[in-house]
Amino acid sequence: MALRDKPNDYFAWYNDDDRLAIVARQTNTTESKGVVSGEYDTFSDSTVADGIKMTIHSKYETATALTDDLQTTCGLNEMMHVHVLEYVKSRILEDMGDSDKASFFKRKYDSGVMKKPTRKSGVRVLLVPEL
Amino acid sequence: MTVKNIIEQIETLYGRKPHEYVKQLINDALLDIAAKKQHYTVSAKTDLASGQRWYDLPARTIDVIKVEILDTSSTTPRYNLIPKLADPHKLLKSDTDDSGTGDLT
Numbered sequence: 614m615a616l617r618d619k620p621n622d623y624f625a626w627y628n629d630d631d632r633l634a635i636v637a638r639q640t641n642t643t644e645s646k647g648v649v650s651g652e653y654d655t656f657s658d659s660t661v662a663d664g665i666k667m668t669i670h671s672k673y674e675t676a677t678a679l680t681d682d683l684q685t686t687c688g689l690n691e692m693m694h695v696h697v698l699e700y701v702k703s704r705i706l707e708d709m710g711d712s713d714k715a716s717f718f719k720r721k722y723d724s725g726v727m728k729k730p731t732r733k734s735g736v737r738v739l740l741v742p743e744l
Numbered sequence: 745m746t747v748k749n750i751i752e753q754i755e756t757l758y759g760r761k762p763h764e765y766v767k768q769l770i771n772d773a774l775l776d777i778a779a780k781k782q783h784y785t786v787s788a789k790t791d792l793a794s795g796q797r798w799y800d801l802p803a804r805t806i807d808v809i810k811v812e813i814l815d816t817s818s819t820t821p822r823y824n825l826i827p828k829l830a831d832p833h834k835l836l837k838s839d840t841d842d843s844g845t846g847d848l849t
Contacts, residue, residue, distance in 0.1 A: 664792025
């Protein structure tokens with residue numbers, strides 16, 4: 614069986630803060646240095662172009678131009694745009710020395726961001742079975 | 745809503761502000777929302793290289809959701825989900841490979 618046949622039987626991953634590690638189970642004890650069959654080691658076979666695909670939670674893309682759209686360029690859901698405006702107002706008023714109004718917009722921003730259920734994956738409600 | 749829309753609204757309320765300053769505040773807001781909500785999901789691909797254990801994560805990564813490996817054995821190659829090692833230090837025992845050469849000593 615080739616090593617990449619049913620790769621979920623052979624490969625595994627872990628990560629540290631900046632890097633992703635890919636390891637593969639060793640199936641041939643003669644080719645690896647003292648590796649007992651079934652242990653994980655670094656993958657060693659022919660290189661595969663685009664062989665690893667990772668899905669990540671990412672920071673939004675940075676806005677650089679005036680024409681950048683917060684949804685299409687930066688990836689921010691349209692429902693959240695109003696909160697960006699609240700955040701900007703809060704910071705500007707803070708810099709202008711109006712801390713009361715700044716706190717007002719900061720509170721609006723904080724509660725608005727925490728309330729919006731914008732993630733489309735995952736269960737948001739608890740389903741209680743009828744007894 | 746574009747960056748220009750936000751700048752226009754801000755300038756209507758508070759007068760003229762340097763565009764770079766407002767842009768920086770918008771990016772600060774995006775970072776703050778990303779830290780609180782974590783709902784922006786993207787995929788990235790890279791080559792699976794022989795003898796290489798460590799691959800750099802994209803610079804904008806907050807956390808890794810899933811990793812898939814390309815199964816090239818079938819006629820139509822497809823990505824298969826692979827498991828995460830819950831306790832790699834225990835499972836990999838004395839394997840201290842930090843260079844990508846993959847030695848178990």
